[in-house]
Amino acid sequence: MDVTVYGPLRSAIGGKETTLQFSGGTVDDAIDTLVSEFPRAAQYLYGADNDLRPSVRISVNGDRVESGDQCPSDASIKIMPAVQGGSR
Template sequence: MNCLRAEYPATFAVVLRNLPNPPHELSDVNDYLSFMEVTVYGPLRAATGGKQVHLEFDGGTVREAIDALVERYPRAKPHLFGDDGRPEASVRVSVDGESAELEDPCPADASIGVHPAMRGG
């Protein structure tokens, strides 16, 4: 949450003021907003604009987290999915530092790492 406050202080203040029951403590903000930290590697950095991004995510599966990443950063799609819409076999994802499969659970407050499909010849 500190990253949101640091990157967008004016927006953060407006969000807090407009909550139905504004939190009394900054730590209470997590009850209202769920952001996942995503670290991307290789060509995904150009698609997201940086090594780390934060996504609004309510929890679900690793696949749903990847879908949220692609929804927010559409240029990431060709690095993660084939022409048939299926995830590339060489895409690797970790959740809180542990290797994860697409059907594995992914909590809203997880930190994930995404290694895009490897290309070569």
């Protein structure tokens, strides 16, 4: 699976893109695979309750998906964590 990340996730995985071995399953499974390979990514994806933050946006092959949706092994995934902070 090809993974493209944005924002602070780039520093967690060491760049904008990576390729991971993934045998298919749900989007949650795909995210778990990413976090297993890059544990620092967890802080940007999961809340205190260890659930995927509702502000995280994920697309699979260009389509917006939810965490329980199916994700094929050869998917191209984009992950956009919430951007926090800023001032007025």
